[in-house]
Amino acid sequence: MIKPDCVRNKHVDEIRKIILAQGFSFVKEKDTKLDVASAKSFYQEHNGKEFFPSLIEFMTSGPVHPMVLEGEGAIKKWRALMGPTDSNKARITAPDSIRAAFGTDNQMNCVHGSDAPESAAREISFFFGDDKQA
Ligand code: ATP
Numbered sequence: 862m863i864k865p866d867c868v869r870n871k872h873v874d875e876i877r878k879i880i881l882a883q884g885f886s887f888v889k890e891k892d893t894k895l896d897v898a899s900a901k902s903f904y905q906e907h908n909g910k911e912f913f914p915s916l917i918e919f920m921t922s923g924p925v926h927p928m929v930l931e932g933e934g935a936i937k938k939w940r941a942l943m944g945p946t947d948s949n950k951a952r953i954t955a956p957d958s959i960r961a962a963f964g965t966d967n968q969m970n971c972v973h974g975s976d977a978p979e980s981a982a983r984e985i986s987f988f989f990g991d992d993k994q995a
């Protein structure tokens with residue numbers, strides 16, 4: 862998912878090009894916006910953490926662009942391409958990553974990636990329903 866900071870800064874097309882250049886294909890994508898209830902549900906694993914309220918405020922601050930990416934080892938590959946959570950750390954340890962290039966800090970970090978097949982299934986269903994076809 863391309864997060865509100867990166868949609869706002871008009872980086873969607875550039876990030877899509879990077880994704881294609883890395884050999885992923887797009888199964889589904891759309892423009893949408895999270896309301897407070899859906900953002901809380903999406904990030905339920907972080908409910909109760911100190912940064913949760915500001916994460917919800919950030920994630921509901923503007924449109925997002927969820928995408929279903931397909932490719933060999935897609936989960937690991939996409940998370941490597943995103944770089945570490947903290948964009949400032951990414952600029953040091955993963956300078957070629959998307960967060961290094963487009964992220965601001967450890968919250969406004971431009972992109973989200975599912976971290977396991979189970980969360981990918983849940984998050985695909987969250988945004989696109991149970992139909993996994995293109
Ligand atoms: P994502 O789940 O969005 O792909 P991630 O797996 O790298 O990112 P998580 O630890 O799952 O990171 O945190 C989810 C999101 O919450 C982060 O991407 C970031 O936007 C925000 N976040 C995480 N840690 C912090 C923090 N310490 N302060 C502020 N925001 C944070």
Ligand code: MG
Pocket residue numbers: 974976
């Ligand atoms: Mg995560």
